[in-house]
Each structure stands twice: as structure tokens, then as C-alpha cells.
Amino acid sequence: MKHFGDFVALLILAVNALFTGLLLFTAYSPHIQPVTHPVLSCLGLTFPIFLVINGCFLLFWLVIQRYKSALLPLLGFLLCYSQIRTYLPINFRSDSLPEESIKLLSYNIMGFDGATKKDGKNPILTYLKESDADILCLQEYATVESGRHLTQKDVEKELKDYPYHRINTVGSGKGKGRTNKIACYSKYPILSAHVLDYPSEYNGSVIYEIKIDEDTITLINNHLESNKLTKADKVVYEAMLKDPEKEKVKSGLRLLIRKLAEASAIRAPQADSIANNIASSRHPHIIVCGDFNDTPISYAHQTIAQDLNDAFTQSGRGLGISYNQNKFYFRIDNILISKNLQSYNCTVDRTINESDHYPIWCYIAKVEN
Known part of the structure; x- marks a missing residue:
């Protein structure tokens, strides 16, 4: 026996x-x-x-x-x-922050949830206004011209505490997609902004130079290639989870893997381009943020973060799931910082679910020599 x-x-x-x-x-x-x-x-x-x-x-x-x-x-x-x-980082929250720290918030706003107003207000815009962030990095930015919906004037009125902003259209399909824009609103002067040159139809990255006191930082705001999953594909995924029949799982996995693989292959050169711009930055202080559309264990994340620290790993805790739809439980939104910066209390904020992403924010300060 x-x-x-x-x-x-x-x-x-x-x-x-x-x-x-x-x-x-x-x-x-x-x-x-x-x-x-x-x-x-x-x-x-x-x-x-x-x-x-x-x-x-x-x-x-x-x-x-x-x-x-x-x-x-x-x-x-x-x-x-x-x-x-x-x-899955585990960190304690810091009650005391350096006086010179700034708060940066990154958020895929899904076109302000269709740029709709509820009782004359837009919940996402209200959240941004009340966030107390110094710099807002927004992806899938869009407004409309009709006064019945959220206009650019509405945004600028609510975000009047941010005197500097840049809105850039990204991707080769300019004009075809309504939310193929990336925006940055800042309480500090934005000295320059230009779109990085890499192939994508509706996604892209914008690199800014921002003057913060005596320093100029390089900030890269990203919306990398999405996984091209349609609503029908996401229904297939949810059906697999609810009723995992052999044939249903087999056909569903084949479809999902093919689409995920195609998107991963497109994201790779995008990540390479971002990494090259990080390496060639004229300024020693660098922040990279946005919707990577990929997990922390991925080629895109590793390539972009190779010379940077992940703010959530450094000062966040838990899984930090930032995509909130269709049971895709992953952290795909990030804030990365150069090693001469330190992050504090990095948080994926689950208090608002108007977009299909949760915002991610943290405090950032220079490392004392």
C-alpha cells in the first residue's frame, strides 16, 4: 500500500x-x-x-x-x-507625500461614454474635474458639436483649472473614427506635442514636453492597438464561461486566440517605437501612461517598461483590474516612470464605471539624490 x-x-x-x-x-x-x-x-x-x-x-x-x-x-x-x-503587487499606502509631488491620472474615457449628458452633466467630465489631478491623460477622447451633447466648450468650461491642453488625432484612419483622439490637460505648460509615427488605423501615441517648475519632463500618452474583439466576440467569450461545452469552448478559443494574436503582432512594433522614443528622450524625467490593451505579462508592457518602473507595481496593490467589461479581468492601463522618479499610492479607481475602463492615477515625485 x-x-x-x-x-x-x-x-x-x-x-x-x-x-x-x-x-x-x-x-x-x-x-x-x-x-x-x-x-x-x-x-x-x-x-x-x-x-x-x-x-x-x-x-x-x-x-x-x-x-x-x-x-x-x-x-x-x-x-x-x-x-x-x-x-499582483502588495504595497502599503503612504500617508505623507513629498511637497513637490504631482498627481497624474490616465483614463480611457470611451468618448465620454458617447458624450452624453445626464441632467446637464457628464459623469466622466465631473469625475475629471473633481479628481484634483495635475495632469490628465485621456484616450478615446471625443466631443460633439451639438449642444444637446458634450461639446469641446463644455469640456473647457469644466476643466478651466487646466489652462494647457492638447488634443491630437491619431491613426491613419483619421476622420473615420470618432474616438481616435488622445488628449492631455495640464496645470503645467505643455511645450510641445507630436504624434509618434507607427502603423495603426485608429490608435496611436502622443509625446509631450511639459514644464514642471525647473524641470521639463517627457510624457507619452498611449492608446495601443485594441484586440479587435467585436460585441459578438465578447458574447462568445461570456457564453464559454457560463456554459463551457467542449465544442463551444473549442470554436470560441480558436476565434479569440486568432484575434488576440493578430492584435499582439500589430502592437509589437508600436511598443518598439515607444521604447525607441523613451531611449532617445532629451529629458531625464520620463512618464509613460495610457491604455496598452495588453497585460503586465506581455511583450508590449515589457518592451515599453524595460528602462522604467511600473507605478502600480511600485506603489499599488492587488490585481488592479482596469478593464471592466465582459469578464475580461486584466490590468491593461498603466503608468510607467523613469527610475529618477518615485510613485505613491498608485490606484485603479473603481468608483466610476461610466467607461469600459477604470481610471488609473498616482502621485509622482523626483527621487532625492
């Missing part, structure tokens, strides 16, 4: 080894070039699944008191510690 128990334990250990290998493979999948291997580059999406599975194995070995076997999933966790911390 003892030999049979040892055999079963050995078999479970082999299965554990397989899942630990898969955990490490997904953790390091951001090194896979999406243009060459688009499907494999999407494996980072499954990282939390294998993280949970290996956690269950660790608990299993501890419960049955096979401590040597528990070293296997523990080793897996140690080898991908940085990815775990990126995905």
Missing part, C-alpha cells in the same frame, strides 16, 4: 512539474517576438491560471507533509517572482 501511495505521489509530482514548467513558460513569454510568433506571444494571458494551479500544488504538498515535493512549486514561484510582483 505504501508503494502504491509513493507511486501516486510521484505521478502527482510529475504533473506538478509540467504545470511549473508551463508557469515559467508563460512568465517569460514576453520575450517571444509577436510578429514572428503571434499565438505564443499571447501566453502571458494564462499566467494567473498557472499561478493559481501551482499555488494549489504547493498547498497540497504542505497538507500531506511532503515538504521536499513542495520545493518544486516553490522554486517555480521564486523563478518568476518579478512577474508575480508585477502582476
Whole structure:
């Protein structure tokens, strides 16, 4: 009987080894070039699944008191510690902030939720006005001309505390899409703004030079390639979760993986272009933010953040899920900062759900030498 128990334990250990290998493979999948291997580059999406599975194995070995076997999933966790911390940081909030800190807020506003007014007000615009942020970086920015809806004059009236703003149309399909604009509203002078040159039809990035006291910072506001999932595709995804029949899951996964892979391959050169602009910045202080449309375990995030710190990893806590529709539970909105800056209390703000994204904000200050 003892030999049979040892055999079963050995078999479970082999299965554990397989899942630990898969955990490490997904953790390091951001090194896979999406243009060459688009499907494999999407494996980072499954990282939390294998993280949970290996956690269950660790608990299993501890419960049955096979401590040597528990070293296997523990080793897996140690080898991908940085990815775990990126995905699920745990930080204490800071009650005292440096006097010179600024508050930056990034928000995909989904065209102000169709630029509608409720009782003469737009909830997203009201939120921005009351956010007390020093710099607002907005994606999918759009207003309309009709007075019955939100106009540019309405926005400027409500955001009068932001005397400097730039609104740029991005993508090669200019004029075709209503929300293919990126905006920055700032309490500090915006010295320049130009759209980065990379291929996309409705998405893009804008790089600003902003004068903050004696320093000029480089700020890059991004809306990277979306995953091209239609409402019908998202219905398929939700149906898979509610009723996971074999054929339904098989056909649904094939559709979703194809679309996710296509978008990942398009995002890769966009991320490369942003990284090149970061490397060539004339100013030592750099902030990169916006909707990356990809998870923290992805080629896009890793490439853009290679010389920067992730503000949420540095000072946030939890999963920080920033997309709030169709059960796609991922953090795809980011604030990244150069290593001579420090973030405080980075927060994905779930108090407003008018857009399909939650806003992300943090306080930023220079690192004291």
C-alpha cells in the first residue's frame, strides 16, 4: 500500500512539474517576438491560471507533509517572482507625500461614454474635474458639436483649472473614427506635442514636453492597438464561461486566440517605437501612461517598461483590474516612470464605471539624490 501511495505521489509530482514548467513558460513569454510568433506571444494571458494551479500544488504538498515535493512549486514561484510582483503587487499606502509631488491620472474615457449628458452633466467630465489631478491623460477622447451633447466648450468650461491642453488625432484612419483622439490637460505648460509615427488605423501615441517648475519632463500618452474583439466576440467569450461545452469552448478559443494574436503582432512594433522614443528622450524625467490593451505579462508592457518602473507595481496593490467589461479581468492601463522618479499610492479607481475602463492615477515625485 505504501508503494502504491509513493507511486501516486510521484505521478502527482510529475504533473506538478509540467504545470511549473508551463508557469515559467508563460512568465517569460514576453520575450517571444509577436510578429514572428503571434499565438505564443499571447501566453502571458494564462499566467494567473498557472499561478493559481501551482499555488494549489504547493498547498497540497504542505497538507500531506511532503515538504521536499513542495520545493518544486516553490522554486517555480521564486523563478518568476518579478512577474508575480508585477502582476499582483502588495504595497502599503503612504500617508505623507513629498511637497513637490504631482498627481497624474490616465483614463480611457470611451468618448465620454458617447458624450452624453445626464441632467446637464457628464459623469466622466465631473469625475475629471473633481479628481484634483495635475495632469490628465485621456484616450478615446471625443466631443460633439451639438449642444444637446458634450461639446469641446463644455469640456473647457469644466476643466478651466487646466489652462494647457492638447488634443491630437491619431491613426491613419483619421476622420473615420470618432474616438481616435488622445488628449492631455495640464496645470503645467505643455511645450510641445507630436504624434509618434507607427502603423495603426485608429490608435496611436502622443509625446509631450511639459514644464514642471525647473524641470521639463517627457510624457507619452498611449492608446495601443485594441484586440479587435467585436460585441459578438465578447458574447462568445461570456457564453464559454457560463456554459463551457467542449465544442463551444473549442470554436470560441480558436476565434479569440486568432484575434488576440493578430492584435499582439500589430502592437509589437508600436511598443518598439515607444521604447525607441523613451531611449532617445532629451529629458531625464520620463512618464509613460495610457491604455496598452495588453497585460503586465506581455511583450508590449515589457518592451515599453524595460528602462522604467511600473507605478502600480511600485506603489499599488492587488490585481488592479482596469478593464471592466465582459469578464475580461486584466490590468491593461498603466503608468510607467523613469527610475529618477518615485510613485505613491498608485490606484485603479473603481468608483466610476461610466467607461469600459477604470481610471488609473498616482502621485509622482523626483527621487532625492
